[in-house]
Amino acid sequence: MTGQKKRSGGDSANTISFQGELGAYSHMACVAKFPHMDVLPCPSFEDAMAAVQSGAARLAMIPIENSTAGRVADIHILLPDSGLHIVGEHFEAIRHCLLCSPNASEETLKRVTSHVQAIGQCRKNLRAMGLERIPFADTAGSAKHVAEAADPTLGAIASELAAEVYGLRILRKNYQDEGNNTTRFVVLSQDATTATDYDEAVMTSFTFEVRNIPAALYKALGGFATNSVNMTKLESYYESDSFTATEFYADIEGHEGMENVARAMDELRFHTKRVRMLGTYPQERKRGVC
Incomplete structure (x- = not known):
């Protein structure tokens, strides 16, 4: 089966890492999106990302959310500090x-x-x-x-x-309770891409930390509404043991090269303590049918 073998002394530039053993759903996602690449199984998400950081692999396939189970634990915390960039997304139907x-x-x-x-x-x-x-x-x-x-x-x-x-x-077969069980993956790379690299609709992902003041989130997000920027995902999490510093992960349609997105991001930065860009990448065609 294409992409089934574990890379052994192969070309790291043609290798994609994932967490898990051979046969994992992440492995299936790698084969589906990059059928001609070798795969590198890794014991943890950190190891899969480290393979890209060290150059042992060019890309990593990392699950970020599931339509039934929700957010994949730890990913939102690991991504911003990894030094890697999201360069793609993939939706894999999970058929247990x-x-x-x-x-x-x-x-x-x-x-x-x-x-x-x-x-x-x-x-x-x-x-x-x-x-x-x-x-x-x-x-x-x-x-x-x-x-x-x-x-x-x-x-x-x-x-x-x-x-x-x-x-x-x-x-x-099809042992899952829900028939539309789908996992969204992101593809990570050392090299960031920009909207000019694509001739298609793109997504932009980022995290931000709001100030600990009343209506901070309302003010931070106001620019997306007034500038007609579609935010497809917004999720909160705590990065540390503190319950006062709330981090948010967000996906929006478009990129900062667009005037309305640039204005919305400027307003976001004005009302937050920090914004960390994770990547701009093409929308998966399956996004509209999942």
């Missing part, structure tokens, strides 16, 4: 499979292991089958664990690709 070893069946299955988000996305089906839930670090890793254990009572929730990679049986 209930997997087991070749010597197992639905009758022998008692327990299922997977990433906590995958378990949450299949909770109704798991409850209906009366299966015990065991959290694991990632979906593909759980499939690998089940293959190695060869325990007929243990199953995994992972991708069809993971079943192929680790030689597991697929008991049920």
Whole structure:
């Protein structure tokens, strides 16, 4: 399968890193968007980003949110300090499979292991089958664990690709509770791109910290409304242990080379303590149909 192998002494300029084992949904996203690139599995998001920082990979594929489970933990905190730039986005439809070893069946299955988000996305089906839930670090890793254990009572929730990679049986396809379960990924690079690099609609992502004063967020965002800039995402989080310094992650349509966006960003900067630009990149065509 194209892009399935782990890079070994290959061309780092043609390599994309991701978090997880081979067969992970991040691996599938890499293959879908960059079918001719080699892949580099990494144990953590930090390691996947570090591979790009060190030059071991040219790009990283990082999940940022899921339509069912919401924000992917830690990404908003890791991105601004990584020194990397968002240069693309990708929407991957998540089609979970209930997997087991070749010597197992639905009758022998008692327990299922997977990433906590995958378990949450299949909770109704798991409850209906009366299966015990065991959290694991990632979906593909759980499939690998089940293959190695060869325990007929243990199953995994992972991708069809993971079943192929680790030689597991697929008991049920489309095991997720919601049919439109989709994960949005961002593509990271050392090199930033600008709107002039594209002939298509673009997105711009950034984080900002509001001042600790009344109506700070209202004032900071007013310029986007008055300048007709569409903000497609706004999410708050705390960067440290303090509950007084609120950070926000935002996506907008357009770029600062556009007059209305430039005016909105100027007003944002006036009413905030800091703004950190994460990247300008082309809109994925699937954005309008997800």
